[in-house]
Amino acid sequence: MKTLTKKAEAPLWLKILKIIGIIAAVILVWQVVFTLMVEVFEIWKPYVFPSPMRVLRAYKKLITNGSLFLGIGQSMKRILIGYSIAVVIGVVSGMLIARFDFLAKLLRPIVPAIQSLPSVCWVPFAILWYGLAESATIFIVVVGSAFSICTAVDSGIREVNPLYVRAGLTMGAKGAELYTRVILPASVPALIGALRHGWSFAWRALMTGEMMMSSKGIGLMLSQAREIGGINEVTAVMLVIILISMVIDKLIFGLIEKKASRWN
Amino acid sequence: MSIEIKNVSRYFSDTGNEVLKNINLTIRDGEFFCLLGPSGCGKSTLLNQVAGLDTPNEGEILVNGKKVTEPGPDRIMIFQEAALFPWLSVIENVKFGMKAAGIPKEEWDAHAMKYLAMVNLASCRNYKVSQLSGGMKQRVSIARALATNSKVLLMDEPFAALDKQTKNLLRDELEQIWLAERKTVMFVTHSVEEALFFGDRVAMMSSNPGTIKSVFEVNFPRPRHIDSPDFVELRHAILSELRVEVERFENVN
Ligand SMILES: Nc1ncnc2c1ncn2[C@@H]1O[C@H](COP(=O)(O)OP(=O)(O)O)[C@@H](O)[C@H]1O
Ligand SMILES: [Mg+2]
Numbered sequence: 141m142k143t144l145t146k147k148a149e150a151p152l153w154l155k156i157l158k159i160i161g162i163i164a165a166v167i168l169v170w171q172v173v174f175t176l177m178v179e180v181f182e183i184w185k186p187y188v189f190p191s192p193m194r195v196l197r198a199y200k201k202l203i204t205n206g207s208l209f210l211g212i213g214q215s216m217k218r219i220l221i222g223y224s225i226a227v228v229i230g231v232v233s234g235m236l237i238a239r240f241d242f243l244a245k246l247l248r249p250i251v252p253a254i255q256s257l258p259s260v261c262w263v264p265f266a267i268l269w270y271g272l273a274e275s276a277t278i279f280i281v282v283v284g285s286a287f288s289i290c291t292a293v294d295s296g297i298r299e300v301n302p303l304y305v306r307a308g309l310t311m312g313a314k315g316a317e318l319y320t321r322v323i324l325p326a327s328v329p330a331l332i333g334a335l336r337h338g339w340s341f342a343w344r345a346l347m348t349g350e351m352m353m354s355s356k357g358i359g360l361m362l363s364q365a366r367e368i369g370g371i372n373e374v375t376a377v378m379l380v381i382i383l384i385s386m387v388i389d390k391l392i393f394g395l396i397e398k399k400a401s402r403w404n
Numbered sequence: 405m406s407i408e409i410k411n412v413s414r415y416f417s418d419t420g421n422e423v424l425k426n427i428n429l430t431i432r433d434g435e436f437f438c439l440l441g442p443s444g445c446g447k448s449t450l451l452n453q454v455a456g457l458d459t460p461n462e463g464e465i466l467v468n469g470k471k472v473t474e475p476g477p478d479r480i481m482i483f484q485e486a487a488l489f490p491w492l493s494v495i496e497n498v499k500f501g502m503k504a505a506g507i508p509k510e511e512w513d514a515h516a517m518k519y520l521a522m523v524n525l526a527s528c529r530n531y532k533v534s535q536l537s538g539g540m541k542q543r544v545s546i547a548r549a550l551a552t553n554s555k556v557l558l559m560d561e562p563f564a565a566l567d568k569q570t571k572n573l574l575r576d577e578l579e580q581i582w583l584a585e586r587k588t589v590m591f592v593t594h595s596v597e598e599a600l601f602f603g604d605r606v607a608m609m610s611s612n613p614g615t616i617k618s619v620f621e622v623n624f625p626r627p628r629h630i631d632s633p634d635f636v637e638l639r640h641a642i643l644s645e646l647r648v649e650v651e652r653f654e655n656v657n
Contacts, residue, residue: 307487309475310455311552312504321500325491 167192187371194372195379198365202376207361212384214356215346218274222281223342229282230289230338231331237290238297239319252291259284259345263352277349277357284345289338296330297323328400336393343385358384405478405555405588407431407454411463414449423449425613427463434586438603440593440642442650446614447592448560454590455481455558467556477505480554484561486541488533494544495520495529501552519547522581539570543577550581557589563598575601579627596642600635601628608642610649618645 174191177184202208237243237251262283270276300323308322350359358381365373407430414424423446431437439447452458454465456475465472467479475481480501488497498516507515520526523543528536536544542562549557563571579602582589593599599606603622610617620642624634 303483303485303487304489306457306481307483307489308500309457310479310481311501311548312475312477313500314475322489325489328491 190372190375195376198369198373198376202361202373208380211356211358211361212380215350215358218277218350218354218357219281219342219346222278222346223285223339225278226282226284226286226289226338226342227335229286230334231293233286234290234293234334235297237294244294248294251287251294255287255291259341259348260352263348266349267353272353272355274354277346277354280349281342281345284348285338285342288341289334292334292337293327293331296327296334299330300326329397332393332396332400336389336397339393340385340389343388347381405468406433406466407437407556407588407590408466408469409450409454409463410466412450412453412460412465413462414446414453414458414460422613424460425615427614427616429607429616429619431588431590432604433588435604436582436589436591436602438591438593438599438606439609440596440599440606440646441609441614442611442646443594445609445611447594447609450614451481451558451560451590451592454556455479457481477501477552478554479556479558480549480552481558481560482545482549482562484564486538486545488536488541488544488548490533492533493529494525494531494533494536497533497544498548498551500548505552505554507553516547516551519551520544522550523547523577537570539566539574542566542574546574546578546581550585555587557587557591559589559591561592561594564594576627578602583626596639596646597630600639600642601630606642608645608649610652617649 171192174189178186178189178191199208233247233251237247259280262280266276266279270279304322304326305318308318313321346357347359347362350357351363354360358377362374362377362381365377409427409429409431412424412427413422415422427450429437439450441447449458453460454467454472456472456479459473467476472479488494489500492500495513495516498520499512502512502515517526517529520529523546525540525543525547528540528544533541533544542565546562563574566574575598582602589602591599591602600622603620606620606622608617608620609615620638622638624632628635630636630639
């Protein structure tokens with residue numbers, strides 16, 4: 141049986157140790173490059189290349205004046221609202237397109253085309269419709285991810301193994317019942333993939349929106365860091381952006397995908 | 405339940421391909437009927453039509469005198485790939501069709517266990533589908549089909565994807581089950597041996613377009629032994645006719 145061949149997973153402490161080791165190595169290399177290129181040979185100016193110590197100092201400043209957590213909180217609030225709206229729109233529209241042929245004919249060519257539009261292109265619309273209000277940034281998040289979720293949900297449902305559908309049909313499931321008992325459960329892995337993908341689009345769109353037109357938020361902190369704080373603060377904020385996106389993708393969506401592993 | 409296939413033709417307009425041409429067959433109640441033929445001759449298409457998963461362009465199919473228009477609880481299909489739902493456990497898979505079959509909910513567990521026991525998998529009731537081997541999967545799918553109490557079993561090369569040993573094991577199991585339940589079975593295969601092992605009658609199809617070429621009565625007693633003289637003789641007769649068929653098909657292409 142297949143279960144017997146399943147590989148034993150490395151213990152958690154070993155994984156954590158490995159991650160710490162990698163981070164330490166990266167910082168070390170970074171410090172060496174900084175020392176050589178900026179301090180010893182003076183090839184790069186200190187305002188174009190960050191140093192680990194100064195980035196650390198930037199964090200200390202951002203934390204003590206409270207702006208870091210305020211910014212993270214604000215961004216999280218926006219993305220949660222925007223992403224939730226996008227999920228509802230994307231999942232519902234994706235299911236409708238997969239279900240009704242006339243919608244499919246109409247929308248299947250259009251949606252991916254709109255999706256390929258970078259979210260920054262929506263900024264003029266957002267400003268004209270909402271001004272520089274909170275809703276403008278949320279609008280950018282919604283349009284930045286809803287279309288991608290829609291496309292992925294549509295294709296996930298469309299690509300359900302026809303064998304499952306035939307098996308369901310022969311066992312008497314039809315109409316709505318076929319949908320809820322066969323088609324939807326069969327497309328769960330694709331749906332999770334769609335949400336995960338949509339999240340990363342939402343996150344990018346949020347940064348665009350915040351950098352272009354928000355008050356508060358991590359995106360705005362990044363613009364401000366460029367204007368006032370310099371390269372080290374820019375680096376500090378960017379690392380936070382990467383970290384948040386990584387933690388949510390790996391921890392939350394990774395866990396959900398693991399939970400759904402019985403599908404395979 | 406009897407199956408009457410009357411003047412059935414099927415062509416696919418997109419390919420202009422005439423897949424089935426004027427098929428006429430009557431399968432008796434409780435008969436084990438085997439459909440034999442080279443691959444691509446339309447066996448699956450015909451079986452799908454009996455199941456209600458495909459519709460003939462011409463002609464009609466009657467099951468117990470009633471015209472087939474859609475899948476129904478009187479017929480159940482078993483596919484070459486087990487087609488188990490991986491999001492359900494083994495026993496949940498077996499219970500899947502019981503709702504449409506009209507079995508009272510409080511009997512589902514006991515009923516599922518009865519058929520899991522019949523295919524010797526009672527101990528695997530809570531396994532995930534991914535924990536089963538190919539042969540175990542096909543067994544569960546047979547249990548799942550039997551558990552709907554359908555009077556007609558439609559089997560589309562159910563053992564074709566299995567290794568020889570598993571195949572022989574399942575073959576004996578299926579024979580036992582059939583002897584006990586006497587369902588009407590329409591069994592598609594491309595193995596002459598398999599057809600002669602199971603069939604009360606064996607129909608041979610010819611391809612391009614798919615027609616019924618000849619129907620053989622298999623009268624020897626069960627359980628059948630593949631090396632008994634009458635088995636060998638009939639196998640020879642069928643094989644030589646099949647060879648003619650395959651060569652004709654190859655010359656056409
Ligand atoms: N949906 C379809 N559209 C077009 N051609 C089809 C379709 N389904 C089956 N065919 C064709 O019908 C023929 C018979 O197929 P099938 O019934 O699967 O044969 P068999 O089961 O005997 O191997 C094949 O040539 C196949 O290409
Ligand atoms: Mg076939």
